[in-house]
Amino acid sequence: MARISLTVDGVTYTDDVAPRTLLAYYLRDQLGKVGTVIGCDTTNCGACTVLMTDADGVPRSVKSCAVLAVQADGRGVTTIEGLAPDGDMHPMQRAFHEQHALQCGFCTPGMIMSAVDLVADNPDPTEDEVREGLEGNLCRCTGYQNIVRAVVAAAAEMRGAGAAPSTAEAPAKPAPEPAEVAS
């Protein structure tokens, strides 16, 4: 067993883990962070994507099934569950809802985390840049079109440029819970 200490969604944890424990399983089985899911065993699907700080402390998208928990020692990890403060929604989450960018929702946590990382790097991506930027995440339901739309819309909102029109009728209603951020 190896002793690790890391911060996940704002909470610091110290745990003993077997070295072979993948970060994804550590999050799910030891921390109960089951919002992060595992869809494959070859790092293709990206469903397990979380943000992890790099050696310089900058959060970067990583596939948590391709990181050992021991490699996350001393790092900060953000999962889909910690993306927005309690009760709030991150603009990317809201955009996924408003643009109907999910169906079954299994790829969604990883897709959203990847999209957040992409927009941090490129605040005004074109549709093609979004497609390129999400190449590490597979979705079997949506054909990606509304995902692309959602990321472009969220990026606009995050830049303060105003959200693109929703695929749904206006005014877009927030999901019943958690409450939408007051704008």
Next chain:
Amino acid sequence: MIPVAFDYVRPSTVEDAVSALANAGEEGKVLAGGQSLLPVLRLRLAAPSVLVDLGGLAQLRGARVDGDRLAVGAMTTHAEVAGSDVVRAEVPLLAAAAARIGDRQVRHLGTLGGALAHADPSGDLPTVAVALDAELVVAGPGGRRSIPAAEFFRDLFTTALGPDEVLVEVRLPRLAGWGYRYEKFQRTAQAWATVGVAAAVRRENGSIAEARVALTNMGPTPVRAVAVERALAGADASADALAAAAEHAAEGASPASDLAASAEYREHLARVLTRRALTAAAGL
């Protein structure tokens, strides 16, 4: 799937890493970025008993100019290589190829040294290293030695690295002013290169002064397209001359036939992609 259990060492010096590997013997394995290794471990295709994690070696990260060379630390990630100002200025071909590896998540963790030491025949960076005559600096129990890229890649997933050696740095010639192109052909965005072509070209007064060309996935190791380079030396920087040179691309290659492509198609692609890469690199 979950890997077979192993011991884990995270040294903070290169010397400690080398001695950890020496202690582990054949059962040891270096963990760099882990983006190729961890899937292999999860599928239980390999079961090392000790992993030596180089993640604590901050001294192996980053790129700097060192005389007429660009020196890049082995633990520099693909994202860092692709985004590095000094790499883009001095060896833009390396940055361009690194930007095409895997996906964003993989590039955030995968490292230059890991990709070279893994020696996957469909990997992009070994080809760039061979095209540019990179020198690979390795540390072992007896100190450091430098291995030319052409001698580093021995076979499929096999390099000149000893079991107790660690790749620490990659030294590349500075190619500011050269034209370049990494042409990558994939079945899907997630697929490894069916064939890749790394090309760098220096033009002088309307002709090709120097050209370096190497191919990905055209054999068990990267293939230097010597015949193409020879045909280009001193040739006109014209579409016809480049096309004629590219016809030699598959000479000396021994591509595999697999699910992604047959050997015959790979040879065809090598010629087409070499022409396209040269055309872009020559600015035509």
Next chain:
Amino acid sequence: MTAVAEPEIGRARLRKEDARLITGRTRWTENIALPGMLHMAILRSAHAHARISRVDVSAAAAAPNVVTAFSGSDVAETQGTLACAWPVTEDIVMPTYPPLAVTEVRHVGEPVAVVVARDRASALDALELIDIDYEPLPVVRDMEAALGEGSPLVHADAGTNKSYTWIFDSAQAGSGGDVAAAAQEAEVTIKQRYVQQRLIPSSLEPRSVIVDPTSGDWTIYSATQIPHILRFLLAATTGTPEHKINVVAPDVGGGFGGKLAVTPEEWIAFAAANRVGRPVKYTESRSETMVSAHHGRDVIQDITLYAKRDGTVTGLDVKLTANMGAYLGLVTPGVPILGAFMYNAIYKFPAYRFECTGVFTNTTKTDAYRGAGRPEATYAIERTMDELAAELGLDPIEVRRRNWIKHEEFPFTTVATLTYDSGNYEAATDKAMSLLGYAELRAEQEARRAADDRVQLGIGISTYTEMCGLAPSRVLGALRYGAGGWENASVRMLPTGKVEVVTGTSPHGQGHVTAWSQIVADRLGVPFEDVEVRHGDTRIAHKGLDTYGSRSLTVGGIALVQACDRVVEKARTVAAHLLECSTDDLEFADGTFRVRGTPDAAKTMGDCALAVFAAHNLPDGVEATLDADATFDPQTFSFPHGTHLCAADVDRETGEVHIRRYVCVDDVGRVINPMIVEGQVHGGVAQGIAQALFEEAVYDADGNLLTGSFVDYTIPSAVDLPTIESDRTETPATSNPLGVKGVGEAGTIASTPAVVNAIVDALRPYGVRDVPMPCTPERVWRAIRSASSQEVTS
């Protein structure tokens, strides 16, 4: 209660399902942890065909943290058998299908032994301690070889690899002429062989199951599309009392037919849980999904089309060889038969013969994958219609026009005996052509052909229809399907005016909670927000036949409407009593009963619900409830249709295909939620494009699956797919009160031939007549090369 003025049906309501999915507050089966729960790992056969001569699990059983280990012979008497619900012919060969192999394995990946341990890692570690001796047996992988004389037999006791031959002949059925006669009189004959490659459904959530045998009965959590069918079959095949079994399908991450299955893993987990008396969980890894979960398609299609020189088709002959794999899954034999009714598609063919032979091979079983039989049929006929057009020098759209059913000819009974209630192929096609700019692109194509450009433009057309809403129970019975096709719904009026709806459908991404809320809100006149929809738990939704075959709305939605109408009728009686008038004096609108001519005298649904809750003042003989349920069994299928157009650039040098434009106009009848419909079309089109260009499950000669992970089974990512320009026409179905037709499979059915037709169209001047799927760059390149070498030699 606020009156609802704007109809909910037709609104692009955002989904109620999303909130928990986008915040990670999900309940996938793998997320569920029960007290005392153990983890199961499965040892799978590495042989495609072998006799199991010895299994020793003792070392595994003694390993750290291991609670039990066992093999097939340990549970042979109790594990039950997996059932096939669709014996399509009387003399079908239906081998027994033990969940854990007992004496013989017949495909790579077949479960052989299991370990149950405290944690997942220990279970996996102990698998390596199981000692098995196999005696390899000869392997047959190829379908046609399997039918040949002297082929190794997958099931030796059957004496044959043929499972069945199923025939339809319009001359015998009385629905059309004799194809042999059409053949004799044909002015043009088009013969084509198409291969529907084997696909792997690949929902993003791997399959997962927990069996909890504690507290005296069994609760099964499973990532399944079919909790009700699972409950019934588990009871029927293991002898467990059905009323002691509860099945829960929690959040389910996609299915596409891949979870329209009762699986060996569910049965094995059941056996394991019974053995240890504790909850047992099994979640497969993706690599296990690839070899063990059922595959789709894998059909060889020999098509012969007879026509006159004016383009009028006079007969169609279809011969299929369909790969069953090693065993028959839930509906394996029936999948190609679903297609039997669709080869004639939207056309007025006068004569039709269909014959399908199901074949066993040493491969993973096949079963339903999105569209199930209908994409194959549509592909074959739409490809063939293009070949006919090319043969006659006609525009492919013109050939279709000359044969399709005109809108004024509905209802129309086809040569395959189905009666299409409605449709307007002209309108959908015209709209699609105009959206694409068909004429302009044809002009560009001409120019590029004339210039002999390296990159050629192709325009692919697919005009499709499908039979949805599986289905009329009597028809299914006539086709020898083991169950019915009805659906159930319950509507419960709560005293506060809120509505709890229970549906027998089992969504796994389709958005039923949202769409059903819209239907109920309209029907009862209550706010959308006041409706809650429950599903996927047999204790709550006690009756249902689940979700597949684009049936949920066209069957389950109608059951819901009927249940709502019954609630309204009950409420009307109560309202009339409260308002002291006759029920005939009441009109019902926007959730309120009003006395005609006295609009102020009114009672809302909420008033009525509270009145029956209190029950102080009800008419004599009226029960104190408004709740109602309904079971709906449609009289016929529904028939969505549409026109998809694909413009593709094809690089003659590398064989690369780039989809430049993809335009689709679908007619799915009346639309409940256009946003959800568009999403279904996008996803369906993406999967159809994936079949055309990217995906194929490949075996080697020894029966090893070479595409055993997402590394080699190449599912497209966002970069690989085009933007889809989708639109609709709306010709309501006349066969149901909502006018709906279903949309789950339309995109997948239509898109594959549109893409391949575009590729062939681009390359036709270079002599290319077909490219086998998936049309990888190499296959396209080879097609060009072999066509040009033939031209040189001829």
